Structure formats: structure tokens, C-alpha cells
Amino acid sequence: MTVFDQIRTIASDLFAIPPGKINAASSPENIESWDSVQHLNLVLALEEKFGLQLSLEEIEQMKTIGEVAKIVEGKLQTTAG
Amino acid sequence: MATESTPNLRDEVERLLEESQWNSAARRLGEFWRAESSSAVAAFVVSRFEKLREKIPLTPFRLAILRSFTVEPIVPLLRAEAFCFGIDLSVHIGDFNAYAQEILDSESSLYRFAANAVILAVQTGDIAPDLWQDYTHLPLNGAKEAGQRVSESLEGYIGEFRRRSPAALIAHNLEQPTHPALGVLDAQRLASQAETVRQINRDLVIAASRTRGVYVMDYDALVARHGRLRWRDERKWLLARLPIAADKMIQLAREWMRFLVPLTGRTAKAVVVDLDNTLWGGVIGEDGMTGIKLGAEYPGAAYQAVQRAMLDLSHKGILLAICSKNNPDDAIEVLEKHPGMLLRPKNFAAMRISWNDKSQGLREIASELNIGIDSLAFLDDNPFEREQVRGTLPEVMVIDLPQDPFGYAAALRDHPAFERLALSAEDQQRTTFYAEQRERAQAEQKFQSKEDFYRFLEQEAEIATVTPATLARISQLTQKTNQFNVTTQRYSEQQISALVENPSSQVLSIRIRDRFGDHGLVGVSITRDEGETCEIDSFLLSCRVIGRTVETALLAHLADQAAARGRKRLLGWFLPTKKNAPAREFYAQHGFELAQQNADGSLWSLDLTKQRIAAPEWVKVVTVNGGND
Numbered sequence: 001m002t003v004f005d006q007i008r009t010i011a012s013d014l015f016a017i018p019p020g021k022i023n024a025a026s027s028p029e030n031i032e033s034w035d036s037v038q039h040l041n042l043v044l045a046l047e048e049k050f051g052l053q054l055s056l057e058e059i060e061q062m063k064t065i066g067e068v069a070k071i072v073e074g075k076l077q078t079t080a081g
Numbered sequence: 082m083a084t085e086s087t088p089n090l091r092d093e094v095e096r097l098l099e100e101s102q103w104n105s106a107a108r109r110l111g112e113f114w115r116a117e118s119s120s121a122v123a124a125f126v127v128s129r130f131e132k133l134r135e136k137i138p139l140t141p142f143r144l145a146i147l148r149s150f151t152v153e154p155i156v157p158l159l160r161a162e163a164f165c166f167g168i169d170l171s172v173h174i175g176d177f178n179a180y181a182q183e184i185l186d187s188e189s190s191l192y193r194f195a196a197n198a199v200i201l202a203v204q205t206g207d208i209a210p211d212l213w214q215d216y217t218h219l220p221l222n223g224a225k226e227a228g229q230r231v232s233e234s235l236e237g238y239i240g241e242f243r244r245r246s247p248a249a250l251i252a253h254n255l256e257q258p259t260h261p262a263l264g265v266l267d268a269q270r271l272a273s274q275a276e277t278v279r280q281i282n283r284d285l286v287i288a289a290s291r292t293r294g295v296y297v298m299d300y301d302a303l304v305a306r307h308g309r310l311r312w313r314d315e316r317k318w319l320l321a322r323l324p325i326a327a328d329k330m331i332q333l334a335r336e337w338m339r340f341l342v343p344l345t346g347r348t349a350k351a352v353v354v355d356l357d358n359t360l361w362g363g364v365i366g367e368d369g370m371t372g373i374k375l376g377a378e379y380p381g382a383a384y385q386a387v388q389r390a391m392l393d394l395s396h397k398g399i400l401l402a403i404c405s406k407n408n409p410d411d412a413i414e415v416l417e418k419h420p421g422m423l424l425r426p427k428n429f430a431a432m433r434i435s436w437n438d439k440s441q442g443l444r445e446i447a448s449e450l451n452i453g454i455d456s457l458a459f460l461d462d463n464p465f466e467r468e469q470v471r472g473t474l475p476e477v478m479v480i481d482l483p484q485d486p487f488g489y490a491a492a493l494r495d496h497p498a499f500e501r502l503a504l505s506a507e508d509q510q511r512t513t514f515y516a517e518q519r520e521r522a523q524a525e526q527k528f529q530s531k532e533d534f535y536r537f538l539e540q541e542a543e544i545a546t547v548t549p550a551t552l553a554r555i556s557q558l559t560q561k562t563n564q565f566n567v568t569t570q571r572y573s574e575q576q577i578s579a580l581v582e583n584p585s586s587q588v589l590s591i592r593i594r595d596r597f598g599d600h601g602l603v604g605v606s607i608t609r610d611e612g613e614t615c616e617i618d619s620f621l622l623s624c625r626v627i628g629r630t631v632e633t634a635l636l637a638h639l640a641d642q643a644a645a646r647g648r649k650r651l652l653g654w655f656l657p658t659k660k661n662a663p664a665r666e667f668y669a670q671h672g673f674e675l676a677q678q679n680a681d682g683s684l685w686s687l688d689l690t691k692q693r694i695a696a697p698e699w700v701k702v703v704t705v706n707g708g709n710d
């Protein structure tokens with residue numbers, strides 16, 4: 001599974017919507033259940049799943065699933081390299 | 082990181098759910114959760130278990146969490162964990178840092194929620210900021226006074242809570258600072274920062290022990306066990322008031338489970354162990370007495386650690402039993418003679434050493450010990466045997482073991498089914514009771530008639546009202562007795578206390594001794610007077626003394642007492658469950674007439690103006706009227 005697919009699975013579980021309805025543009029604007037508590041849950045799930053720590057700035061930047069994937073992929077590359 | 086198998090498990094769960102294979106789906110969900118207990122999969126596990134409601138046996142339980150920090154992300158982890166132990170948790174979270182108001186306000190959402198249990202999770206830094214971050218600003222003696230104030234508030238909250246709610250209360254104690262404000266200097270002083278926190282924690286234990294149904298959770302030890310530096314996440318604290326690192330949240334959820342499992346009664350009464358590679362290293366049939374690994378040094382020490390953990394369990398009243406595939410003579414020789422063995426044959430309440438199927442052995446052990454299959458925990462190093470038991474006997478609690486034998490003892494000690502929140506005298510002597518029971522069974526075979534055997538037993542029944550010393554045991558019996566139990570009503574200690582206070586209800590306990598020893602407190606009856614009738618609300622007897630006619634002695638006493646209070650009828654419901662068949666004929670056998678029958682059960686009646694129950698002549702009855710125990 002690609003990083004994006006893994007994030008989609010996590011988001012689908014947390015926000016209780018089918019993975020097919022989640023794309024890069026999905027955001028709290030168009031996903032009703034994506035509230036501040038679920039945002040925290042998303043951060044915690046990503047940190048555990050990918051073994052990384054997100055900074056406050058990164059957490060604030062995560063406004064769409066596409067941005068979430070970009071930040072996680074970027075961090076995974078720095079840790080791998 | 083996810084293992085290769087987890088995506089498949091996820092798909093398999095979905096497939097099993099679609100095919101309505103509920104038990105297999107629950108098993109795979111449990112497996113999936115154990116493989117990856119993280120926030121990423123908790124929502125999935127919880128939502129799929131919710132689909133299994135009504136399909137698999139789940140115990141509903143209402144939990145309120147009062148807190149001074151963010152616990153929301155921990156709740157899905159807790160609920161997933163609880164589902165795997167057969168508990169369907171409804172969780173109410175108190176408002177942020179509003180625990181004091183919620184406890185003090187009788188109208189608060191806390192009390193409206195009507196919880197079975199309440200967790201009070203307050204951090205040192207929140208309840209005692211002056212001790213946590215402003216310690217060096219405190220005047221001389223200021224720390225001690227600040228500590229006393231905290232102790233008094235905690236004691237106050239406990240008392241106020243108990244006045245308003247009968248629910249169990251689990252109070253976190255306070256964690257030590259990671260870095261004492263004065264550095265190494267702190268340890269040079271008696272009135273140190275660390276000591277002040279320790280004193281608050283001691284005071285908390287005292288306050289909890291004075292109030293029924295209040296339990297302390299050693300949060301400080303939990304944090305220390307996982308490492309203070311790794312436990313705390315200062316950034317999350319500042320961002321979201323979540324002080325705990327993402328990967329440590331599951332540890333807090335598991336610690337809570339160690340209270341919730343015993344509170345829901347889903348505990349193990351016995352642990353059944355394999356022998357080869359579980360109690361000792363190697364295979365006795367191949368390696369022989371001198372070849373197996375068992376002793377104080379590497380590598381045999383891992384197995385001694387398992388045995389030591391089992392001894393500790395037996396001191397908590399958990400029975401030990403063996404189910405192994407060996408030649409019995411080989412195995413018994415090790416048990417009796419190997420110098421490295423900490424456990425000996427006398428420590429085991431039952432043994433099945435043969436080449437038979439393990440699920441067969443487990444069934445026989447449950448029946449020999451007179452406990453339900455769902456009261457057995459199973460410890461075996463072989464994943465194949467574990468999987469087979471999970472498949473054939475899903476009720477058995479199968480304990481997962483890591484690859485490394487040095488992790489076995491911890492797996493046993495960490496399992497919440499072995500936790501007990503209180504210990505009765507009976508718990509500590511249970512293994513002795515079972516040994517005496519074996520002698521009784523041998524004696525019984527020598528007698529021609531049952532009556533001769535009963536006379537030989539010289540049973541003495543002590544029927545008593547409730548005392549502070551017996552309250553915990555009485556509540557425990559109502560919680561745990563499944564077989565000889567006419568209504569299976571469960572009562573907490575607080576509820577029993579309330580019944581004792583109520584002038585129209587009577588709570589009696591029965592204690593049995595005989596020539597082989599003391600059975601301890603083994604039976605309870607609860608009756609309620611209403612007009613001309615006395616109704617039996619509960620009548621139960623531990624399986625250890627079923628079939629010794631002592632139930633007749635207690636029932637006769639009840640009937641006499643009810644008549645003496647001027648009651649004309651003695652009524653009693655029999656409410657059938659999966660397990661209480663042994664009590665089905667109880668009322669009919671004692672001359673009661675069927676008065677009513679409905680979907681829930683049958684109501685039996687005895688006319689006290691015409692009939693009495695004859696107490697068996699071979700049971701000597703002593704009545705004790707409370708307070709002098």
C-alpha cells in the first residue's frame with residue numbers, strides 16, 4: 001500500500017466514511033466528522049503508524065488529506081535518508 | 082509498523098461479518114487488535130465489534146472518566162481493548178478539568194450518566210501546581226502544607242462522590258516529577274518534593290481504604306514502568322492538553338482494564354498450564370530430568386519466573402491446573418522431584434496429563450473444579466495449541482505468549498483476568514480447600530449411604546448476619562456464583578450495605594466446617610418482607626458445598642425466621658440461566674408449590690402457616706448475630 005492509501009484507510013476508519021469517498025481534496029470543510037478531536041486522533045494515528053513526530057506547524061498545515069500525505073511522505077524521506 | 086498479515090486480517094474480518102460468522106469474526110478482530118493495538122486501527126476494531134452486539138456474549142458496562150487532561154483519544158483504544166475481553170463499554174467523559182464541580186454537584190452529568198465505575202484521572206501538575214512547577218517558590222514548610230491541602234481535597238472528593246453514587250471509583254495517584262526542581266539535592270531532604278508527592282499518595286490509599294468500592298490506581302508506577310521521559314509528550318500537552326505520548330496511551334487503557342475486568346466479573350478462576358517449554362524448558366520425554374532447563378540461572382530462570390508468577394496467582398485465590406501432552410509418569414517425576422521446581426503437585430487443583438486433545442482436558446478440568454469453562458485461562462507456549470483452543474472453546478481466556486520465554490512471566494502477570502480488587506480470607510486459602518475436597522471425595526466412596534457419609538462429615542453451619550469482615554466476601558459470592566444460584570442477582574458491597582440498613586430486608590451468610598476442614602463463607606441468602614410474605618431475593622451456595630444438604634439447613638432457618646417475624650408465605654423465584662441448572666429443583670424438592678410461571682422463570686411458594694422445612698439432623702447449625710466477627 002502507498003502512503004496515501006494507508007492514510008486514506010486511517011481517515012476512513014476515523015471519520016467513518018468509505019475510503020472511496022476520500023481523496024486528496026478531502027478536508028474538514030467537506031468531511032463533517034473531521035472535527036478537532038478527530039484531527040488530534042488523526043495526528044496520533046499517523047505518529048504511531050509511521051513512527052514519526054509531527055511538529056505544531058505541520059499539524060496546523062494538515063488541512064486536506066493531500067497535504068497530510070505530502071507532510072508524512074516528506075518526513076518519511078528525511079528519516080529514511 | 083503493520084505486519085504483512087494485518088491487511089489480510091482486516092479483509093477477513095469484513096468477509097466473516099458479511100457471512101454472519103460472528104464468533105470467528107470476533108476472534109479475528111481480537112487477533113487484529115493484538116497485532117496492532119494503535120489509534121490507527123482502534124476505530125475500525127470498535128466499529129466492527131459494535132456490529133457483533135447481540136451476536137456474541139458481551140457484558141455492557143458504563144464508565145465515566147473525570148479528568149484534568151485530554152483523554153478523548155484514549156477512549157477508542159480502551160473500548161477496543163474492552164471488546165476483546167467481552168466488555169461493551171459506554172464511556173462518558175467529564176468536562177475538561179471540571180472533576181471537582183462534577184463530583185460536588187448532585188445534578189451533574191456525571192450522576193445522570195449512572196456509571197458502573199468512575200475513573201478520577203488528575204495530574205499532579207493540575208491538582209498541585211505549587212508542588213509541580215513552583216516548588217522552589219514555596220516557603221519553609223510550604224511543601225508539607227501544600228501536600229496536606231491536596232490530600233484533604235482528594236479525601237473530600239472521595240467522600241462526596243460516595244455520598245452521591247454507589248459506583249466503583251478508581252482514583253489515579255499522583256506521578257512524581259521527571260526532574261525534581263532541586264536536582265539531586267531533593268533526595269537529601271526528608272521534606273523533599275518527591276516525598277511530598279509520596280505522602281499525598283499514602284494519604285490517598287488511607288482515604289480509599291476507608292470508603293467502600295474506592296480503588297487506587299498507581300499511576301506513578303505505571304509511568305515509571307514505561308519510563309517517565311518516554312511517557313510524557315510536552316508538545317502534545319501544550320497543543321491539546323494531552324500529556325501522554327501517542328504510543329503510551331494504550332498502556333493507560335490497559336491499566337484501566339485491570340480494574341474494569343474484575344469489576345465486570347470477567348475474571349479467571351483458574352489458570353491451566355502446559356508443561357514442556359512452558360513450566361520448564363525442553364521436552365521431558367526427550368531431554369529427561371537432567372536435560373530440561375529449569376533453575377535459578379540462565380536459561381532455566383525464565384521458567385522459574387513463570388512458576389513464581391503462578392504461585393503469586395494462587396495466593397490471590399486463582400487455582401492452578403495442568404493440561405499437557407506427556408507420559409504422566411515422566412511429568413509427575415519432574416513435579417515431585419526436580420530441584421528447580423517451585424510448584425509441586427500439592428499446588429495444583431487438577432491435572433490432565435495424557436495424549437488427549439487439550440480442549441477435552443480443559444472441559445474435564447472445569448467440571449472437576451466445578452467452575453465454568455469461561456473461568457479458565459490457558460497458558461501454552463505452542464501457538465498451534467492456543468489457536469485450537471480458541472477455535473474449539475472460545476469461552477476460554479487464551480493467554481498470548483511472546484517468542485522469548487523470558488517474557489512469559491510478564492504475560493501472565495499483566496493479564497487483567499487475574500486481577501482482584503479485594504482479597505477475602507477464602508481467596509487466600511482456596512488451594513487448601515480443594516485439597517480437602519479431594520480427601521472428602523475419597524472418603525465418600527467408603528460409605529454405603531449418603532446419610533452415613535453426611536453423619537461422618539460432622540458438618541457445622543454457622544449462619545450469621547453481615548459484619549464488616551464478611552461484607553466483601555458476601556458481595557463477591559453474589560458476583561461469582563453461577564451454578565447454585567436461584568436468581569443470579571449481582572450485588573456490590575455498597576448495595577449489600579444498603580440492604581443491611583433496610584429494616585425490611587435480611588442478608589444472611591453461611592459458613593461451613595467439617596471434619597476435613599473449613600470451607601469458609603460459602604453461601605448467601607437475601608430475603609425481603611412485604612406484608613404477609615417474605616420473598617427470597619437471592620439464595621446461593623458456592624459449588625464447593627453443593628450436595629451436602631447445607632442448603633436445606635439455610636432454607637429451614639430462613640423459613641423459621643420468616644415465620645417468627647409473622648410472615649405467612651415464603652416466596653422465591655427461580656430464574657434460569659445457562660449455568661444454574663443445579664438450583665432448578667431446589668424449591669420443588671423442599672415442598673414449595675409452583676405459584677406462577679412466565680418467560681423469565683418460575684415463582685415458588687411455601688405456606689408457612691402449615692408447613693416448615695426440616696433441617697437435616699447431621700448439620701449442626703449455629704446462629705451468630707452480626708458485629709462479633
